[in-house]
Amino acid sequence: EVQLVQSGGDLIQPGGSLTLSCAASGISVNVDYLSWVRQVPGKGLEWVSVMHPDGKTYYAGPVKGRFIISRDSSKNTVFLQMTSLRVGDTAVYYCASSTGWPGFDYWGQGTLVTVSS
């Protein structure tokens, strides 16, 4: 059974930094496509970033240069480092994995990031 367990959401001031974690079981973070998708409460889904199995990364325009996706194979965990946070980054962040691309086969439970002064 695949499980993605997220942690790291918090209330953070504009301009601050935060790292989200997503611990995987039932999959290997070296083999699957690993993604982050966010959702402002009451709004639609917005893709944030993906790391391909070969390590290649892609980012959505609004977060490019501020967010970094990475993985730690020894912990089977994927991370999202977020810097220069803005009020507009406030959302529930989901991690997701998939065996094919594009796609999100399995999702984490989501973690709320609130950027506010």
Add this chain to the structure above:
Amino acid sequence: QSVLTQPPSASGTPGQKVTISCSGGRSNIGSYIVNWYQQIPGTAPKLLIHSDSYRPAGVPDRFSASKSGTSASLAISGLQSEDEADYYCGTWDTILDGVVFGGGTRLTVL
């Protein structure tokens, strides 16, 4: 404004068939597979359909999907109350170099 266009709402009575459309362009639906996701409010999204028309294990065959050109559609037959949820289409866009989603369709079972 989402790159993929979905109707904001849809509705039907139990047992009916409902169809949700997803319209895009040559750089997204016209070039890549489409996936559909179901999100019950307050929960994480769930993969409903992958690769245009394939159901993952465990998804009832009441759910079906198709794609033609730059449009895709999701059909739910034999509507049940538990189908009340938000439905999203998604794919890759070669111009934006990123995943794009539809704005979502809120399905109400009357």
